[in-house]
Amino acid sequence: MMNRLACVLMIIASVGACTGPPEAAPATEGQAAAVTSDQMMVGARKLVSVSTDVQPGENVLIIADGPMQSVAEVLAAAVLERGAEPVIAVIRQRGVDATEPLPAVAAAMKDALAAGARAIVLTAFTEEMMVSGGIEADFVRIREDTKVVGERLSGAKVAHITSAAGTDLTFSVHMRRVNVMPGIVGPGELSPLPNAEVNVSPVEGTANGTLVVDASIPYLGIGLLEQPIRFTVRDGMITDIEGGDPEQVEKLRSAWLEQADPNVYNIAEMGIGMNPMCRFKGLMLEDEGVLGSIHIGTGTNITLGGVVKARSHYDLIMSAPTLTLDGEVLIQDGQIMM
Numbered sequence: 001m002m003n004r005l006a007c008v009l010m011i012i013a014s015v016g017a018c019t020g021p022p023e024a025a026p027a028t029e030g031q032a033a034a035v036t037s038d039q040m041m042v043g044a045r046k047l048v049s050v051s052t053d054v055q056p057g058e059n060v061l062i063i064a065d066g067p068m069q070s071v072a073e074v075l076a077a078a079v080l081e082r083g084a085e086p087v088i089a090v091i092r093q094r095g096v097d098a099t100e101p102l103p104a105v106a107a108a109m110k111d112a113l114a115a116g117a118r119a120i121v122l123t124a125f126t127e128e129m130m131v132s133g134g135i136e137a138d139f140v141r142i143r144e145d146t147k148v149v150g151e152r153l154s155g156a157k158v159a160h161i162t163s164a165a166g167t168d169l170t171f172s173v174h175m176r177r178v179n180v181m182p183g184i185v186g187p188g189e190l191s192p193l194p195n196a197e198v199n200v201s202p203v204e205g206t207a208n209g210t211l212v213v214d215a216s217i218p219y220l221g222i223g224l225l226e227q228p229i230r231f232t233v234r235d236g237m238i239t240d241i242e243g244g245d246p247e248q249v250e251k252l253r254s255a256w257l258e259q260a261d262p263n264v265y266n267i268a269e270m271g272i273g274m275n276p277m278c279r280f281k282g283l284m285l286e287d288e289g290v291l292g293s294i295h296i297g298t299g300t301n302i303t304l305g306g307v308v309k310a311r312s313h314y315d316l317i318m319s320a321p322t323l324t325l326d327g328e329v330l331i332q333d334g335q336i337m338m
Contacts, residue, residue: 035127037074043130044078050139051184051193052118056083061112063105065093071125116187123192124218124284134194134278134289142196143182146274148338149198149330150180156325159202159270161294163321164333165214165228169296171207171236171267173200173325177305182274195278195289199271199297201306205236207267211296213316215280216287220251220314223282231316238265238298255312263310269297271315272323272331280319287317292334294321 048054060079064072069090076086089108091101101109113119122129129135157174161167179199181191214228229244229252241249256264271288278289288295295317299310320334329337 035131037070037077040071040074040127040130041078043135044074045081046135046139047075047120047193048078048082048084051120051191054079054082054084058084060084060086061108061117062086062088063091063101063109064088065091067093068122068125070127071122071130074130113188118185118187119190120183120185121190121192122285126283129194129283129286133281134196134275134286137183137194137196137275137277139183139196142274142276143184145336145338146180146182146196146198149272149274149336150178152325152330153198153200153272154178158326159200160324161211161270161318161321162324163212163214163318165318165320166210166212166230167318167321169207169209169211169233171202171270173202173270176200176203179304192285192288194275195285195287196274197271197288198274199269199304201269201301201304202236202267204266204301204306204308207233207236209233211238211316211318213296213318215290215293215317215319216282217248217252217314217316218282218284218287220255222248222251224280229316233267236267237262238267252314255314259311261311263308264299264312264314266299266301266308266310267296268299268301268306268308268310268313269295269304269315271295271297272336274336280317284315288315290317290319292320292331292336294318294323294331 054060062072062075072088076088079086089105091105159171159173161169181197183191183193183196185191211231211233212228216224226245229249230242231238232240273288273290273293275289276291278286280287280290295315297313297315299313301308322333323331
């Protein structure tokens, strides 16, 4: 493990130009300006010690776009404290989630993973998220809980989601890979932070029913929802959108239309939030981690175990859902039945 290229890989990406910060961002940015490097070091040390277990002599590749350089620098300082060697690669801010990085950066990432890198992803991160919220969680305990939920999901064939808000959505997960992302990674593993989740990609074409999203769409400047949005789903695709705040709905409609790709409407993912310290803030990696929440991903699913490549991947997040797997309740009104 000594001196191997990028034994630990950390990817830091802020929101791109077309996936701009949520409407609540001005307050968040104001708070972030008051966050000091010393305060951020508490979270940074947790990421390099608990989440990735950086060892002396390892080389650590930190990839950041421009707005995330302050976070990258604090992570690098925490890596140095561990006796490891950090390298920061700064890339241009991307316009849409799932856009590929520069070929040289992609090659470095592939080399690192092939060498057994432990990878964490801090998407749309803020300085304040390094200090409080999901980052404060006990990720060792979460790792055990995500294993239990992952095992329950792995043996399932049919998932059925309902909610008091009106969701009634059914799809097949039979023989699909289940991804357990607890916020702690071993060799060759990847996990986002500070959220923790268990996710699966529904079998293409099997999702049918109604999806009512009442918590957040943390992309495109949407963030926390003013009103619930109702999506009609037929044969694995979103076919209609109703209700919701007109301005927020228009942002989503326009983005999908501009991408001119029918696959953006694909039901790509069901993710279960597993971090008890996360709260709905309009920020992706806080909102998706809220314990007992469910997010339905749309668009690309090839990284999750599916076969669809789309021009985007956006998550639609529900609070307090009920999830049954082959008729057995796993989540009841947002409470995970462990």
